[in-house]
Amino acid sequence: MFRMLYLVVAGLALALLAGCQPPAQLLVEKAYIQLSPVEGSPSVLYFTVRGGPKDTELRSVSSASILRLEMHETVEENGMSMMRPLRAAAVPARGKVEFEPGGKHVMVWGVDQGARNRGNAEFIFTFANGDKIAATAAIRAIEPAGETSGDHAGGMSH
């Protein structure tokens, strides 16, 4: 009786393994830096982490093009939105973790001129399982407020 139950469970596991799901691979995608329009104030790095076959944690983010990086999480406390440092971010197996506006994010201080000129920066994401994943983040500038493309007010001649 127990033996049969065991066989049924084993069969189920095999059926799951043989499913048409692609093999899960830990990866980082859609990385971009929202460049601060104000000189001297921090920019922000956003990205999506896709989980691999096992649970892990994102431990740190580094870049040769950036002076200082800090993982943060925006939380609601007493009706106020505030940021606090994030030591690590859990990445569930086959799951998805979004670093996005209003949630988890990485603060960016000091984007070097070479990266600004190129329009992107290389990052290394380090995980608890020892994986180090490289990803390129595009640098996005914010349009100055009140200015829409193709419609310059102020009588400038062309």
Ligand SMILES: [Cu+2]
């Ligand atoms: Cu922050």
